[in-house]
Amino acid sequence: MADRRLLALAAAALLSALAFLLIGLKGNIAFVLELRLLKLAALMQVGVAIAISTVIFQTVTGNRILTPSVMGLDALYLFGQMLMVFLLGGVGYVSLDPQVKFAVEVMVLMVLASGLLLPMLKRRLDMGLMLLAGVVFGVLFRSLYSLLARLIDPNDFAVAQTASFANFNAVRTDLLAFAAVVTVLAAVLAWRARHVLDVVSLGPEAATGLGVNWAASVTGLLLLVSALVAVSTALVGPVAFFGLLVAALAERLVVTRRHARLLPAAALTGITVLVGGQTLFQHGFGSATALGVVIEFFGGLVFLLLLVLGSRS
Amino acid sequence: MIRIENVSFRHRTVPILSDITLTIDKGGVVALVGPNGAGKSTLLSLVARLQPLQMGNIQIDGLPVDATPGRQLARVVAILRQDTTVASRLTVRELVSFGRFPHGRGRLSAADHAIVDAALARFDLADLAGRFIETLSGGQRQRALVAMAFAQGTDYLLLDEPLNNLDMYYARELMRALRAAADENGKTVVIVLHDINQASAHADRIVAMKGGRILADGAPCDILTPDMLEVVFGLRAPVETIGGKPFVLHQL
Amino acid sequence: MTAALSTSSWRAKAAAGLGLAALFAVSLAVGVSPLPPGRVLSDPDALQLLLVSRLPRTLAAVLSGAGLAIAGLIMQTLSRNRFVEPATAGTAQSAELGILLVTLFFPAASLPVKTLLAAGAALAGTSVFLATAQRLPPAQPYLVPLFGIVYGGVIGAAATYAAWQADLLQFLSVWTNGDFSGVLRGRYELLWIAALMVAAAFLVADRLTIMALGREASIGLGIDYARMMQIGLVIVSVITALSVVVVGMIPFVGLAVPNIVSRLMGDNVRGTLGWVAAGGAGLVLACDIAGRLIRYPYEIPVGTVMGVAGGAIFLWLLFRRGGHG
Ligand SMILES: Nc1ncnc2c1ncn2[C@@H]1O[C@H](COP(=O)(O)OP(=O)(O)OP(=O)(O)O)[C@@H](O)[C@H]1O
Ligand SMILES: [Mg+2]
DSSP: OHHHHHHHHHHHHHHHHHHHHHTTOOSSHHHHHHHHHHHHHHHHHHHHHHHHHHHHHHHHHTOTTOOTTTTTHHHHHHHHHHHHHHHHOHHHHHTSOHHHHHHHHHHHHHHHHHHHHHHHHHTTOOHHHHHHHHHHHHHHHHHHHHHHHHHHOTTOOSHHHHTTSOOSSSOOGGGHHHHHHHHHHHHHHHHHTHHHHHHHTTOHHHHHHTTOOHHHHHHHHHHHHHHHHHHHHHHHOOOSSHHHHHHHHHHHHHOOOOHHHHHHHHHHHHHHHHHHHHHHHHHTSSOGGGHHHHHHHHHHHHHHHHHHHHHHO | OEEEEEEEEEETTEEEEEEEEEEEOSSEEEEEEOSTTSSHHHHHHHHTTSSOOOEEEEEETTEETTTSOHHHHHTTEEEEOTTOOOOSOOBHHHHHHGGGHHHHTTOOOHHHHHHHHHHHHHTTOGGGTTBBGGGSOHHHHHHHHHHHHHHTOOSEEEEESTTTTOOHHHHHHHHHHHHHHHHHHOOEEEEEOSOHHHHHHHOSEEEEEETTEEEEEEOHHHHOSHHHHHHHHSOOOOEEEETTEEEEOTTO | OBOSSOTTOHHHHHHHHHHHHHHHHHHHHOSSSOOOHHHHHHOHHHHHHIIIIIHHHHHHHHHHHHHHHHHHHHHHHHHTOTTOOGGGTTHHHHHHHHHHHHHHHOTTOOHHHHHHHHHHHHHHHHHHHHHHHTTSOTTOTTHHHHHHHHHHHHHHHHHHHHHHHHTOHHHHHHHHSOOOTTOOTTSSGGGHHHHHHHHHHHHTHHHHHHHTTOHHHHHHTTOOHHHHHHHHHHHHHHHHHHHHHHTOOOOSHHHHHHHHHHHHHOSOHHHHHHHHHHHHHHHHHHHHHHHHHTTTTSOOOHHHHHHHHHHHHHHHHHHHHHHHO
C-alpha cells in the first residue's frame, strides 16, 4: 500500500520533471534543453535537500512543526556568508573560486549551527521556547546580515530585500557540481541512518536505552542538516515553510514516520512540489519569480493549522 | 437578596445546570457544597455575570444581572473565582487597591486607602504589602485575593473555594472574618466549601448541589446527616454533634 | 522581593529625564553635517537644517518609539502574554498590506486617508490574531507569539506577492523597514496622533492593569471587557499604522521595553506607562543615533539596528525567563 504510494509519488516527480523540460520547447532546442536540465538539476537538489533536512530535523527535535529554517538556520547561513566577506575583506574573498567559497561557507554554517543548536538541545528546552528563540534568531541573523552588508557596501540597498525570499527562477548554477556532491552524500548518509532515525524519534531516554549514543547521533544528524540547508540556501535563497509543507504532505501520503519510507517520500514530494510548481508558474501564472512567496504563504498557513489543531488535541 | 429563578445552563449540548431556583436573603453566610463537577462554580459565575445567562433570571437587590451596567453591579457584588491566577507583577497593596476600582475609577480617596489598609490588616497582609504577588506562597496569594474581594466593599460576596491553600489557622480566621462581616456589617456571603465541617461551624445555611441540581437546602443540623451525605457525596460517614453543631468524621 | 525600583522615585525620574534629554540633544547634533550648538545661533543655514531635518527626525523617533512601546504594552495586556507586540501579532503586517492595497487601488488618496485605512486593516488583522490566540492552550505561553510571528509572516507574504505583481516592492520595503533618514518637516506630523493615543492609554491605565488580571476579574470589578478590548485594539492599530506609514515598522521596541520595565517596576500600568513611553523613545533614539554613527557618514536604517539590538534583548529575556520558569 505504502509502496504503491511511493511509486505514485515517483511517477509524479518524473512527470513534473518531464513537463518542466518539455513544455513550450522551441527555438534552439539543444541550448534551451541544456539550460533547463541544469535548472532542473538544481531544483531537484533543493527539493531533496530541504525535504530530507526537515524530516531529520523534526525527528531530532521531536517536533512536527519545526524546520531548520523556522529555527533560523538559513538566515544563519546568509549571516555566515556575509561574515566571511566582512572578516576576510570583500575583494579577496569574492575573487575566490565559487566552489571553494561555497565549501568554506558550508563548513562555517556547520560550526555556527552546532554551536547554536546543540546547547539548546542539551538543555532540553521547552519546545515552544525553542521555536520562539529560533524565530527570533532568524530575525536577528537577518538583521545582522543586512547590517554587515551595509557596513561592507553602504549603498547596497538591495541586500535586505533579496535576503527575505527564495527565488527559484535565478538558480546559482555555478555551484551545481559541488552542491550535487554534498546533496548526494548527505542523502546516502541519511538513508543509511534511517534505522537510527527511527530510534532517535523515540526520544533521548528510549534511544539511549536501545543502545544509541544520543549525543553523538544528534550531533552528526545536525551537521548533516546544516550541510543540506547550506546547499538549498546557496542555490535559491531562504525558504521558511517549504520544508514544513513537504514533510507534512509526505507524512500524510505514506502514513508512517518510519524513515525508510518517509525519507524517499519527502524527497519525491519536494521534487514534485518544487519542479511542478515552477513549471506551473512559468507557463501558467506568468510571474515565475513568485513561486517562493506563494510557497511561503501556503507553507505558513499549514504551519498555523498544525499549530492550532495540534495544540487542541 | 439574591433571587435565582429557573436558571438552566449548558455547554454546547451538555446540561450543566438544570432549572435552579434559589433565594438567598440579605445578611448571613450561605455555604454551597457538593461533589466535583456539581455546577457550584458555574452557578456562582452566573450570579456574578461572568458568563451570559442562557435561561432563567438572576437578580441581586432587584438588579437583573444581565441588564445592569457592570460598574453598578461591581459595587453590589464581588466574586473570588476558584482558579484566579495573577500573572501581572503587582504588589499585594496594588492588587488589593484594585478592589476599590469600581468606586473611584482608579482614584483612591483617603477613605479608600483606609479600606485597603483594613483589608490588608484583616488578612494579616500588612507585612507583605510591598511584595510582588508572584513571590508569595500559595496561601498568602489566596489571602491577598480574598482581601481584594473584601476591599471591594460590596454587600454581597461570592467566594469560590476561598480556603484553597490556606492552613488550619488562616482557614479558621477567614471563616471567622466572614462570619463577623455578616453579623456586624450585614454582609451576605455565598461561599463554596469542600470542608463540610467549616460549613457546619460557620454557615447559617447549607445548599447542597449535585449534577446541576439542588438536592438539599437548610440549616447545618438538617443537612449534615449520614443519609444526606450518602445521597450528595456517595459516602457514609459518622456524624457527631459537638457544641450543638454536627461534624462529619469523613476521615474515618 | 519588593519592587527593585519605585515608579515614583524622583531620583530615577530625574536620571531618566536627563538621559532622554541627552539623547535628544545628541540626535539633534549628529548627522552627515555635524551641528554643534554654537553654530545654530550664528549660522542661518544650520538653523534651517535643524528645523527642517534634525528636529523633525528626532521628534519622529521619540513619537514612534514611545507609541510602539505603549502599543506593545497594550498588546501584552490584551493577550495576557508577555511575548506579543505589534510586529509579532500580524498588526504591522496587516497595516502594510492595508496601505499597499490602498496605494494600489486609490493611489490618489491623501496620506491621512491611507493611514486610516491601514489602521483599519491593522485592526482587522489583530482582532483575528487575538481571537485565535485565545484558543491556544494557556499552559504553553510560547505558542501565542509563535503563532503571531508566522501569522504575520503569512500576511507579509501576501503583501509581498501583491507588491511583486504591481511592481511596488520598493514601497513595501519602505514600510517594512523603519528608517528615519527621510523624515523632514511636513512629512512626519501625522505621528503626533500617536502622542494622542499614548495620552488615551494614560486615561485607561488602571483599566489596563485590571484587564491583565483576566476577563473574569475585569468583569467582577465592573469593567466593560469587550469595550476595553476594542479601545485597546484601536490604540494599538492606530499607533502601528502611523509608524508603518510614516517611518516604516520598527521591530522589538514594543517587546523589549515593556518587559524590562515590568521586571524593574512591576505591572501597575498607571505607574509604569510613563516609563514605558520614555524607554521606547530612548531606545529608538539610541538605535537611530547608532545607525547614523556606525558607518559614518552613511546611514544604517533604524529597523536594522533595532533588529540586532532588540533581537539580542529579546533572546536575553527569553532565556532568563526560561531559566527559572
Ligand atoms: N468550559 C467548559 N466546557 C465544558 N464543560 C464544562 C466547562 N466548564 C465546566 N464544565 C462542566 O460543567 C460541570 C460543572 O462545573 P463546575 O465548575 O461548575 O463544577 P463545581 O461544582 O464548581 O466543581 P468543583 O468542586 O470541582 O470546583 C462539570 O461537569 C464540568 O465538567
Ligand atoms: Mg468549582
